[in-house]
Amino acid sequence: METLKELAAASEQFDMVFIDADKTNYINYYNFILGNNLLRLRGVMCVDNSLFKAKVYLQETTDENGLALREFNQFVASDPRVEQVLIPLRDGLSLIRRVSVTSTCSRTENKITTDEVFHGVRGRSILDRMRLDGKVAYVTGAGQGIGRAFAHALGEAGAKVAVVDLDRDKAKAVAEELFLKGINAVSITADISQANDVQKMIETIVSKWGTVHVACNNAGINMNSVSEDTTVDEWDKTFNVNLRGTFLCCQAAGRVMLKQGYGKIINTASMASLIVPHPQKQLSYNTSKAGVVKLTQTLGTEWIDRGVRVNCISP
Missing domain, CATH: 3.40.50.150 (Vaccinia Virus protein VP39)
Known part of the structure; x- marks a missing residue:
C-alpha cells in the first residue's frame, strides 16, 4: 500500500x-x-x-x-x-x-452532468469512436512519404488497407510492413491517370473485401520549372496525375460509396493550392492542387446529403 x-x-x-x-x-x-x-x-x-x-x-x-x-x-x-x-x-x-461511469454520481458538492460528453456518444470513448475496425480503405501514392504514413495510420486504427502505387515494389514493401504489424493489407499497382487502372483498382478492392469505406487520394507529382519555360507536356503530365487522377479516383470510389450510402474521401492537396511557395518554381503543380481543392469542395457539397463526405488536406 x-x-x-x-x-x-x-x-x-x-x-x-x-x-x-x-x-x-x-x-x-x-x-x-x-x-x-x-x-x-x-x-x-x-x-x-x-x-x-x-x-x-x-x-x-x-x-x-x-x-x-x-x-x-x-x-x-x-x-x-x-x-x-x-x-x-x-x-x-x-x-x-x-x-466510464454509467450511473448518476456526484463529486464534492457539485452534480455531475451525465450527458454524451460525460459518457461518450452511445457510451463509447472518443478513441473508440475513431476506430476503423471493419472498414476498408485504400491509399494512392502509398509506396512512400505521406501516403505510406496514411496506410500505416489507417491500418493501426483497424482498417483493411489497399496500398496503391505506380511502383510495384514500393507498394509491396509497404503492404509487407503492414502485414508484420498484424494489419490486413494488399498491394495494387496502378497509374491513377488512367481510367482503366483506376476502375481495376476499385474492382480489385471490392472483389477482395466487398466494398470501400475510406478513399485516400494522395498520389501526386511535381515537376519544377520557371513559368516561362513550363512545357505543355509538363503541364499535362502534372494535371493528369494530380487533378485528372484525383477526379477519376473520387468518381470510381464515389460510385461504390453512394450506392451504399456511406463513405469518406480524403484528397491530398497542398499548401501550394492556397499560397505560392516562392521561390519554388512550380506553376503546373500549384495550379493543379488548387484544382484539387475546388474538386473537393464541389464533390463534398454535392454528395454530403447522400452519405459521402469529401475533404482534403493541404500539407
Whole structure:
C-alpha cells in the first residue's frame, strides 16, 4: 500500500495491474487504485485466487480469506466503475476493466452532468469512436512519404488497407510492413491517370473485401520549372496525375460509396493550392492542387446529403 501511495503521489497510471497475495487487503488495493486513478480508462485489473478453492461459495465458511474474497467479489460486481469476467481457472482469475461511469454520481458538492460528453456518444470513448475496425480503405501514392504514413495510420486504427502505387515494389514493401504489424493489407499497382487502372483498382478492392469505406487520394507529382519555360507536356503530365487522377479516383470510389450510402474521401492537396511557395518554381503543380481543392469542395457539397463526405488536406 505504501508503494501504491507513492505511485499515486507521482500521478502514475497503468494499463494493467495484477493483484495477488494479501487477500484480506484485495478490496483496499482495489479501492485505492480506482480512487486515485492509478488504472487508466479501459485498463485491466487482474485479480488472482478470486474463487479461492470455492470457499467464497460455502455458506458456512469461517475461512478468513474466503470471506474476504466473497466480500471483494460482491463489491466488484456492484461497482459501476468497472465491468468484469470471472474465470473459473484453478483458484479463479478476475479480469476487471475500468469503464466510464454509467450511473448518476456526484463529486464534492457539485452534480455531475451525465450527458454524451460525460459518457461518450452511445457510451463509447472518443478513441473508440475513431476506430476503423471493419472498414476498408485504400491509399494512392502509398509506396512512400505521406501516403505510406496514411496506410500505416489507417491500418493501426483497424482498417483493411489497399496500398496503391505506380511502383510495384514500393507498394509491396509497404503492404509487407503492414502485414508484420498484424494489419490486413494488399498491394495494387496502378497509374491513377488512367481510367482503366483506376476502375481495376476499385474492382480489385471490392472483389477482395466487398466494398470501400475510406478513399485516400494522395498520389501526386511535381515537376519544377520557371513559368516561362513550363512545357505543355509538363503541364499535362502534372494535371493528369494530380487533378485528372484525383477526379477519376473520387468518381470510381464515389460510385461504390453512394450506392451504399456511406463513405469518406480524403484528397491530398497542398499548401501550394492556397499560397505560392516562392521561390519554388512550380506553376503546373500549384495550379493543379488548387484544382484539387475546388474538386473537393464541389464533390463534398454535392454528395454530403447522400452519405459521402469529401475533404482534403493541404500539407
